[in-house]
Amino acid sequence: xxxxxxxxxxxxxxxxxxxxxxxxxxxxxxxxxxxxxxxxxxxxxxxxxxxxxxxxxxxxxxxxxxxxxxxxxxxxxxxxxxxxxxxxxxxxxxxxxxxxxxxxxxxxxxxxxxxxxxxxxxxxx
Numbered sequence: 001x002x003x004x005x006x007x008x009x010x011x012x013x014x015x016x017x018x019x020x021x022x023x024x025x026x027x028x029x030x031x032x033x034x035x036x037x038x039x040x041x042x043x044x045x046x047x048x049x050x051x052x053x054x055x056x057x058x059x060x061x062x063x064x065x066x067x068x069x070x071x072x073x074x075x076x077x078x079x080x081x082x083x084x085x086x087x088x089x090x091x092x093x094x095x096x097x098x099x100x101x102x103x104x105x106x107x108x109x110x111x112x113x114x115x116x117x118x119x120x121x122x123x124x125x
Contacts, residue, residue: 036060055084070099
């Protein structure tokens with residue numbers, strides 16, 4: 001199944017707008033969540049085919065939400081790309097250990113993000 005429906009999780013309206021603009025222009029359908037709790041609700045309701053997850057957010061952080069999504073049998077197959085300002089190698093390793101499939105450091109390059117999405121395995125279901 002090719003990826004079409006993407007959920008962006010970021011507390012910054014500017015980042016959500018920027019990422020949505022990139023993805024919509026590339027032909028993806030995008031929904032948004034502004035924090036981890038809203039993300040958990042939307043994931044179960046909408047079952048996106050990919051999640052782009054910020055780390056630093058109020059309430060539960062992106063690592064905690066990624067772990068919750070990747071441990072839930074209903075959502076564990078949904079790939080998550082962490083998209084954050086936290087660029088240390090330890091941050092990336094920790095994100096991958098929580099269940100992320102890839103990691104992008106802000107500011108995001110349009111080409112890098114799109115190539116990472118295209119590189120995800122086709123069969124998610």
